[in-house]
Amino acid sequence: MLAATTVKMAAMDETMSRGRLEAFSDGVFAIATTLLILDVTVPPGSGAHLAHALVKEWPAYLAYVTSFLTIAVIWVNHHAMFSKVTVADRRLVFTNSVFLATVAFIPFPTRLLAEYIRGPDGAQTAAVFYGLTFVVLAVVFNLTWRAIAIDRRLVRDDVPQADVRAITRSFRPGVPMYAAAMAVAFVSPVASALLYLAIAIFYALPARLVTRVRS
């Protein structure tokens, strides 16, 4: 094991271009979103009442749209984050891998939410588990950003510190927002599910629309 460690030291200087890290990440984002549709189904033999069966699948559509939009929002933020970087080191590659493993995990809680939100059993667990996934995701996302921004480790020289601080601030509400929506699941799983969708739409919508609504 000692030999292996020494060998690893030798390779440690290796940095990775931002381009290939982004290409791999974009692949995981694109596949994770597209796989979501595999879990949208009607029960076999629904022919005689297919229209009714399609309507009854509303939780599957809700879960699909919520997870798709949320991953899209995360992808946009991932892009914003990496646009400040030139090269990646081993720590960023590691945290980014854990981050991508969490993104690629999303189809599983999505499937559970779609299947169990109608209840009567399991709705609460499914809604809590879904929220928990996004709490973890938000934590890992912040850790990934820290691997870039702490002491400006990997931040490009021409990026003003004010921009770095703005990004740090903009990632802060993620954990409490998802924790709050998750807490709502203990009262009403459906309300919790709608909150997850509301968070995604709120982040995805152009800011001007949000301002217009608020004024």
Next chain:
Amino acid sequence: MLAATTVKMAAMDETMSRGRLEAFSDGVFAIATTLLILDVTVPPGSGAHLAHALVKEWPAYLAYVTSFLTIAVIWVNHHAMFSKVTVADRRLVFTNSVFLATVAFIPFPTRLLAEYIRGPDGAQTAAVFYGLTFVVLAVVFNLTWRAIAIDRRLVRDDVPQADVRAITRSFRPGVPMYAAAMAVAFVSPVASALLYLAIAIFYALPARLVTRVRS
């Protein structure tokens, strides 16, 4: 929520390079087309009459080819649309995300069409639902193009306004064409399915072939 909004304002200036938006979109296009084959199957234990079982799967091949070609055509148009853009803003990223969610949805109505078009039950619903998906897709596609072209918001300076208008015009028939094919499903679901294929081939074929046929 107010704090979160303010934070979002700070990040709003962020624009996204066309390149990474196209890479993510191409990923979704490529995966959505390739996943279609997962729904082409013969019933388990078809060994004794496999050739017959393969022939009986014609609706699955029809649905596969139709959805594959249609997504390929949409991909070409998506490319044509984005070739006029340099940077994307939040509104384009948002509408493009909704657009991609609709593209990635296509395997679901394709699966239903393949399974229920033979009837006796569900054929009409499956054909209408398939058409409805493409009506929605055509609407979202037009909204995405509006996010680029309205007041030349994101159009490159060197693109003549005549080209912009030509693209706007070329996207216009999508909604009525799919709505018409969908209406046919109320009379004959199979005719409707063949129309969806015809639309895809018509758009995919080289223009010269179309002209030759017409003259």
Next chain:
Amino acid sequence: MLAATTVKMAAMDETMSRGRLEAFSDGVFAIATTLLILDVTVPPGSGAHLAHALVKEWPAYLAYVTSFLTIAVIWVNHHAMFSKVTVADRRLVFTNSVFLATVAFIPFPTRLLAEYIRGPDGAQTAAVFYGLTFVVLAVVFNLTWRAIAIDRRLVRDDVPQADVRAITRSFRPGVPMYAAAMAVAFVSPVASALLYLAIAIFYALPARLVTRVRS
């Protein structure tokens, strides 16, 4: 329909950069190969004799390796073909789409080969259907190359005509080779399956190894 045709004419001049066409194609190649593993399974509840169940899955491994290597070889040839092109026109995009639809179809005959080659029923049909898919693929591949090479339509000016002819010649054996291997299936489905693998290995192996074996 007339209006739609006219509109289409307007957009016809549109050509597509080789880069994005290759990116989309690479996506389909990569996904089609990777999806193959979804069909490698052992029957549920194989715990008590898992080692035995794993050995019994040899047709699945054979089919997996054959299809993977074949798609890799096709991908290499696709690259060689497109390296002679600068821009794509609608005809190339169309034939390439039909070509990709055939590539993305491969997991289906692969699944059938894996499931039915052991027989007793369906082995012949599965082996013929597998070969038929590659005969069609070879035909469509030649059509795609014709869309590039006929009258040097889309060939780069600096590519010597001798190179174009060499590629044309190198694609010629595909159809008869797969047709012959397919014909063998009527005598022995397993021999036919081994021939498909042999063809893939023959094309994939470095030429020097082949020469060494032959001398």
Next chain:
Amino acid sequence: MLAATTVKMAAMDETMSRGRLEAFSDGVFAIATTLLILDVTVPPGSGAHLAHALVKEWPAYLAYVTSFLTIAVIWVNHHAMFSKVTVADRRLVFTNSVFLATVAFIPFPTRLLAEYIRGPDGAQTAAVFYGLTFVVLAVVFNLTWRAIAIDRRLVRDDVPQADVRAITRSFRPGVPMYAAAMAVAFVSPVASALLYLAIAIFYALPARLVTRVRS
């Protein structure tokens, strides 16, 4: 067959740019990791005790994290390897294809590990089969590197021979490490599974953390 061989010779000079080889490889890496989640499921109808069912799925999470991290580590090393290359020849393309076929195979042993590690039957076989896959992968990985590095066949001129040797050394522990973890499966399948995870974390962790732990 002779004619086909001659034809192949003609095309043999063809080399492939590193870029497209990496793009295809990255696609396979991204898809192989993202498909892993399809095998994380709870039994149908788990509603009444969903929380319990989720906890019981710990082997699925363990297998998911282990395979995801391992593929991420392999991807990083693949990148390091290819960063020394400018063009690929047929031999590299061939060994890289076999390598990618092994990477894309990973979801299958992952699924078996997740399903059978709890036993009572099949746990040993599943853990051995998982390790065997990575032994093979490490062998093929070394062969791929040999296709690049032996006699500096495809190594860029500006890469010092010391770097080449360092990479060769760093890839050496892979086979014995996985063989050892595989051997442990004969005593304790669960210990073996934890070792696979430990190896992945050890390679993924930033070197500084490892040093800190060791001092």
